[in-house]
Amino acid sequence: MSKLSYVGDHPDSPWQTYLSQVDRVVPYLGRLGRWAETLKRPKRALIVDVPIQMDDGSVAHFEGYRVQHNLSRGPGKGGVRFHPDVTLEEVMALSAWMTVKCAAVNLPYGGAKGGIRVDPKGLSRGELERMTRRYTSEIGIIIGPQRDIPAPDVNTNGQIMAWMMDTYSMNVGATATGVVTGKPLHLGGSLGRVKATGRGVFVTGREAARRLGLNLEGARVAVQGMGNVGSVAAELFVGAGATLVAVQDHTGSRVAPAGFDMATMMDTLRREGGVAGCPGGEAIDDEAFWDVDCDILIPAALEGQITADRARRIKARLVLEGANGPTLPEADDLLRERNVLVVPDVICNAGGVTVSYFEWVQDFSSFFWSEDEINLRLDKIMVDALKKIWDTADQHGITLRTATFAVACERILIAREERGLYP
Incomplete structure (x- = not known):
């Protein structure tokens, strides 16, 4: 199979690191190995221009991304980072790791990730808000509570998520708290999410x-x-x-x-x-x-x-x-x-996406759990997931990383196989 035309070959790039990890797990996938190429190709990669008016009246342009790596197990899930070193390849790798991470703890999500190449420390609060809202509008064609749910990542937080939720809600004409997670508590956020x-x-x-x-x-x-x-x-x-x-x-x-x-x-x-x-x-x-x-x-x-x-x-x-x-x-x-x-x-580090899942579920039901309940559920999911991974590592004599990929990729590729190809 040919490699993706829009990625480089630097061996230390995040995407190449991810591909190397996939290659190591293929021998443990059995009959599902025929679907392994699915793991090496993001389902959808969106590059957007984010123009905003700066406080001095000038217009600045920033480059933004949203990548959906795999949606076989459910809607995309993954953070948004604002950082001057953000690249498409990095976001692709992060979205792929989200696919594996969600499957490793058996959440009903696929993997996604987003970012803007910007140093947010150089923006005023007003400029940061305008950039966030414009970016949300640009990627609004592929996100949604049942499609792809962003969350905080590097240099983003609950306030950024509040602006994203509000922008998406205004564009669809109804409050959609479940479009992002990591929100402030009074906007449908979950206790325990920050930590x-x-x-x-x-x-x-x-x-x-x-x-x-x-x-x-x-x-x-x-x-x-x-x-x-x-x-x-x-x-x-x-x-x-x-x-x-x-x-x-x-x-x-x-x-x-x-x-x-x-x-x-x-x-x-x-x-x-x-x-x-x-x-x-x-x-x-x-x-x-x-x-x-x-x-x-x-x-x-x-x-x-x-x-x-x-x-x-x-x-x-x-x-x-x-x-x-x-x-x-x-x-x-x-x-x-x-x-x-x-x-x-x-x-x-799958604790964040696990409690993001709890937040998403609570938003749909409009029924919220106590922090003790959140932590008990989180601890059980993490301990149970690690036990299965450790058992797999012991069974095959492999590292915990390869074992995590083996457990996760099996779940992902079974979903891919059972759904089949359309048309």
Whole structure:
């Protein structure tokens, strides 16, 4: 089969990383392997121009994307990121990982993703709102509560989702709360959604540590990316008795062998927007972060962070992928050779989409659950999904990543086969 004409061949690109992961799982798909090419081709990729009037009266144009990778199991589901490095290939890979992620935890969704190539920090609130609303109108031809449901991702939040929901609702002439998830509570959002991804990282990490015989009491944790995912995961691990010994984000890297005070860390993040000014530790070079002596490493920033060189230096016993696609394929192999257990993104950070599913269900019924109910349901889904994946890994002698793909891709391709081809 010919490769897609609009993607490159750089081996470290997110899309090439995803394709490599698919290739590794094909031998475990049996008769369903005949459908494997389906996984390598997004169903639909939309590129849109997003023109807005800036505060100074000029007109600026931004490039936006919405990719629906696979819809065999249900409507598309996936976040929207605003970042200057967003590309079509990146969004394609993220949408594909969403397909796998949703199937891995057995949600009735396909995978989708969106983004705008922009640095939102350079926009005023009014410009950000106008850009969000114009982007929503442009992709409105393919999204909807039963078609494709966006959510927050990098540099987007509940306010962005509120603007998206309102814009879509105005265009269809009726309030459609279910068109996005991650909304503010009073607009149909769900309790527990903000912390759900970080909570999922903790739950899968807790289960993995138990299997490794790693006691969380006193375990040393290093976190790259102290945003919503990394900071929540760090709080939960510290609450379970672990020690946060190293942090890194866009402002710098810090290490504290005796551990950071979590309350001080969270206060610094709220006040200064980064870890650089946090007291109680010392600044280190960003590259030295990967040499820190720790038991658990949580990459929770962007994709492609764990390279082969860094994989050789990592001292952790357990890597929990809070980010999407943080580990390159060659690095994956090296970590396995070094007996470093990796809990892959497509199960580790699936807590966010799971609670997004809860929000979507609650919006349809207009009946909302308590946060305790949300967390109990989330924990059960994550634990049960990880158990099935672990059993598959043990059965075939494969990594948790390949096992997650095996479980998920089987579900996706059975749906593809049973639906058949039309016409």
